[in-house]
Amino acid sequence: MARKQPESVILQAVRNALTLDGYDVTRHQQGLGSRKVFPDLTALKDGRTLYVEIKTATGKQSPYQVEFQRVCEAHGGVYILARSVDDIKPYLTRIQSMF
Template identity: 55%
Template structure:
């Protein structure tokens, strides 16, 4: 099972439970859709240079926190739940370990999950 498949399986398994809410949290960088549309219009008009300039000058928007887990959520008692999912051979990065430390120091629940049962065991 790939990491993505396992993420989806965890979301399916725990997403239906009334005692918690879980959702995917992404990290990354994007550019505004308006810039993409302008660049696409320039491409349609055959103006590749303008399209390149528009995208090169687009304001990058970073989202997420460095090291944050793949899945986040809330438990019914108010604690925050963070689930870092690892596929076969995946290793927790230093940033992810630091994020785990923050969550645990603040009273949250952090799970390093290589299977659905890892989450179940931690929650019991």
């Protein structure tokens, strides 16, 4: 049986894959004064911005996160709910064959 991956392990794997693919990746930490709906990662490359929320296989988005996703997508943005590196594969252009 496969071992469940905590969010931090998934986040690091997704961040590493995006970085290897040439994205400039920013990790957003929640804290005093931060926008609580903002996704875990923002990745920029070739004029494209990806907003990536990391969850475990059973993790659920908060109502705030669901609303941010709705607004992001309504404005033509790319929002990815990533439970593993597989969820970002369609956005990898340089290293996709590695996964």
